[in-house]
Amino acid sequence: MLKSIQAPNLVPWKERFSYASSDFACNLAFSMIGTYLMYFYTDVFGISAVAVGTLFLVARVVDAIDGPFWGIMIDRTHTRWGKSRPYFLWFSIPFAVFCVLCFTTPDLSISNKIIWAYVTYIGVDVLYSAVNIPITSILPSLTNNSDERVVLSTIRQFFGTAGATIVTVAALPLVRAFGQGNEQVGFFRTMIMxxxxxxxxxxxxxxxxxxxxxxxxxxxxxxxxxxxxxxxRNWPWAIVIFINFVYWIGMQTKSQVTVYFFKYNMHDAGLASFILGLQVVALLAVLVTPYTARKIGKRNTMLGGMVLAIAGQLILSIGAHSLSVPIIVIATVVGYLGTGFVSGLIAVMLADSVDYGEWKNGVRAEGIVTSFSSFSAKLGMGIGGAVTGAILSMGGYIANATQSSGALSAIEANYIWVPIVGFALSVIALLFYRVDSIEERMQHDLEVKHAHE
Structure with a gap:
């Protein structure tokens, strides 16, 4: 066995929590956008589902530029605070402002409402990259200890999932409380907080x-x-980026129609908050991820998570067909356990691909390598949004109306079947991931190289 020439590079608990708070912060704000903005646009602001889907797709084209742009900027940033860390200082407040603007409803014509939506949504999307890419790009700089990276990513994912759970459980009750029956006011005040x-x-x-x-x-x-x-030739990076892309297509289509599914298919919109709140069970998977990653490897842990996620969707199809709430609850718990294993490891595997790029090519570029994580996720979310809008439109969805059988089938397709496709493609890609078997040699070679430098 190769022996490390460095002492374990561990991170203090205060710093672990502070690092994890970044993902809590991003999910607290951006989960509101990812989960409720499409509903807000169609049923509150009055924009058609097709126009919203087109907006989400156009925003992803912008991401083709802004994601790599921020990565390149990080690689070219040198301050007394570091390379990635300053971006939290520079862009946290602009990001918060644009989050609020997305849920602001000025009295405009339909065409001007669409323009407002384009400016504010693309703006928040670009600024989200500015604060979210550094969360991943800073990880290889916090420690070179592989196990410590898993710990950091696990705590980060725990906090991130907690942030998303708080939003999904509390958002609609907060909207009702702040709005007193006025959803425009309710969404606006909730987003400010x-x-x-x-x-x-x-x-x-x-x-x-x-x-x-x-x-x-x-x-x-x-x-x-x-x-x-x-x-x-950084194949680990290419595989993780592809997985991040197809995974988020599925996750976005499901999250965007959750409110629709329970409002129209199940005839109980209040169930949406409860079902979304069940993602707290993902925290159980997140907590045991470091153990399973050590025992069976990161690749196999994520692979098992994807299989569980697919199983959850198949059970969900039974519950949706029979309109059985208990079956839907069971399916949701199984699915969230699966995605808990997945989400906690993507950042770690990207950090490993930073090391792999240096090991293979002699170039360490944390920014450009990890920036494609945000780009691929948001591209997947954008295409997921476009797919959602297109399927709803083809099904004949009409906001705030009794839905036809075609519209109900369209909602169900987005909620159940599109995610299965994304998870299945991820499983296939993971079969080609091989870093776990060479990681020890790679880290030893890099330690020798850094010591020599």
Whole structure:
């Protein structure tokens, strides 16, 4: 067995919590957008499902530029605070402001409402990348200890899932409480509160984290051409990015129609908050992820999670057909356990691909390598949004009306079957992931290289 030439690079608990707070902050604000913005646009702001789906797709085209742009900027950033850390300071407040603007309803014509939606949604999307990409890009700089990275990512995912759960459980009750029957006012005031908390937590992440892994590669300005070399023959990176893309297509189509499914198919919109709140069970999977990753490997842990997620969707199809709430609850619990194993490992596997890019190509480019995580996730979410809008439109969905059988089938397709396709493609991709078997040799070679430098 190869022996490390460095002492374990562990991170203090205060810093672990501060790092994890960044994902709590992002999910607190952006889960509101990902889960409720389509419903807000169609049923509150008065924009058609087709127009909303088109908006989400156009925003993803912008992401083709802004994701890599932020990654390149991180690689070219050198401050006394580090490379990734300053972005929490610079963009936390602008991000919070645009979150609020997305749920602001000025009295405009339909065409101007669509323009307002484009400006505010694309704006918040770009700013989300500015604060979210650094969460992943900073991980390889916090520690070079593989087990510690899993611990950090697990705590981060625990906090992130907690943030998303709070939003999904509390959002609609808060909207009702703040709005007193007026959803426009309710959504606006709820978003103000969530955005303010998000900004404070991101600033806390900036204050309490440290970029302690410094190499000659990471301390010099890397040209765009040079940084792209980190992606050359970087198959682990390509596989993780693909998985992130198809996984989020499925997750987004399901989350966006959850309110529709329970409002129209199950005839009980109040169930949506309860079902979404069940994602708290994902925390159980997140907590045991470090153990399973050590025992069976990161790839196999994620593979098992994907299989559980597929099983949950198949059980859900039975519950949807029979309109059985208990079966839907069981299916949701199984599905969330599966996705709990998945979401906690994507950032870790991307951090490993940063190391792989340096090991294989001699170039360490945390920014460009990890920026595609945000890009691929948001591209998947955007395509998921476009797919959702297209399927609803083809099914004949009409907002705030009794839905036809075609519209109900369209909602069910988005809620059950599109996610299965995304999870199944992820399973196939994972079969080609091989980093776990070479990680020990890779880390040893890199430690020798860094010591020599």
């Amino acid at each position: 969530l955005a303010a908390i998000s900004a404070v937590l991101l600033l806390m992440t900036f204050k309490n984290t440290r970029e302690r892994v410094q190499t000659s590669s990471s301390n010099k300005t890397v040209s765009i051409r040079e940084s792209v070399k980190a992606l050359k």
